Amino acid sequence: MGLEITKEMVVGSLIPIVVYWVYSGLYTVFGNFFNNYRLHPKEDEDNKNLVSKGTVIKGVLRQQFLTTIIMNLLHMVTRRNRQPASSLIVITRQIVVALLVSDTFQYFFHRCLHQNKFLYKHVHSKHHRLIVNYAYGAFYCHPIEGLLLGIIGGPLAVYVSGMSPLTSAVFTSFSVMKSVDDHSGFWIPWNPFHILFTNNVAYHDVHHQLYGGKYNFGQPFCPFWDKILGTYMDFRVEKREGGGFQLRPIKPNKD
Numbered sequence: 001m002g003l004e005i006t007k008e009m010v011v012g013s014l015i016p017i018v019v020y021w022v023y024s025g026l027y028t029v030f031g032n033f034f035n036n037y038r039l040h041p042k043e044d045e046d047n048k049n050l051v052s053k054g055t056v057i058k059g060v061l062r063q064q065f066l067t068t069i070i071m072n073l074l075h076m077v078t079r080r081n082r083q084p085a086s087s088l089i090v091i092t093r094q095i096v097v098a099l100l101v102s103d104t105f106q107y108f109f110h111r112c113l114h115q116n117k118f119l120y121k122h123v124h125s126k127h128h129r130l131i132v133n134y135a136y137g138a139f140y141c142h143p144i145e146g147l148l149l150g151i152i153g154g155p156l157a158v159y160v161s162g163m164s165p166l167t168s169a170v171f172t173s174f175s176v177m178k179s180v181d182d183h184s185g186f187w188i189p190w191n192p193f194h195i196l197f198t199n200n201v202a203y204h205d206v207h208h209q210l211y212g213g214k215y216n217f218g219q220p221f222c223p224f225w226d227k228i229l230g231t232y233m234d235f236r237v238e239k240r241e242g243g244g245f246q247l248r249p250i251k252p253n254k255d
Contacts (some may be wrong), residue, residue, distance in 0.1 A: 178193060
């Protein structure tokens with residue numbers, strides 16, 4: 001058969017988008033009930049950020065549209081070469097491989113965007129206009145960065161692991177929820193993402209501050225490359241006077 005798009009492909013590509021807006025929407029709608037768990041005061045989202053929320057929404061939608069097209073093209077081209085997800089063992093192996101590939105690509109790609117002055121100034125700095133993160137700003141980035149992530153990032157993990165469209169949707173949706181949570185700005189003690197991963201909302205918030213731009217590049221799951229290559233900045237989460245929390249960075253010892 002020639003190239004064709006299937007219902008499984010369409011559903012698989014749409015699920016992560018729905019998950020993104022539903023999960024980030026929950027943080028947005030119910031955020032006022034969790035003000036005592038914010039890493040930054042609510043008003044800082046408007047006072048300190050360098051981009052409007054309307055612009056962020058449009059940028060994220062553009063990125064998701066691009067990713068949907070690319071992922072469906074990938075599934076169409078590699079359809080015959082995929083291993084059927086016939087057992088839990090196969091699916092688990094695919095997810096583990098995808099996780100390792102995703103973390104490795106994201107670390108080195110992200111670090112390159114920071115260390116190359118041209119790329120940071122003209123591309124990645126757009127994402128860092130969000131100094132105070134909020135949930136639906138997780139995927140806000142420059143179109144070129146979004147294009148590279150859409151062509152290489154997610155598709156690379158899916159291709160190497162051999163995932164089917166629906167297995168890919170499950171993995172991608174979990175990655176989406178993790179990324180949204182990392183950008184949510186809420187340090188909620190019972191949050192399972194904070195229990196399971198040391199790469200969490202506080203870890204990534206350190207990276208978005210001026211003192212953390214050279215540290216904590218790892219995304220989206222495990223910061224093992226940061227620890228191996230000496231770019232991990234530890235931190236403490238402390239109660240803020242007047243309510244909420246604040247980060248206290250522990251800068252690495254360079255001696």
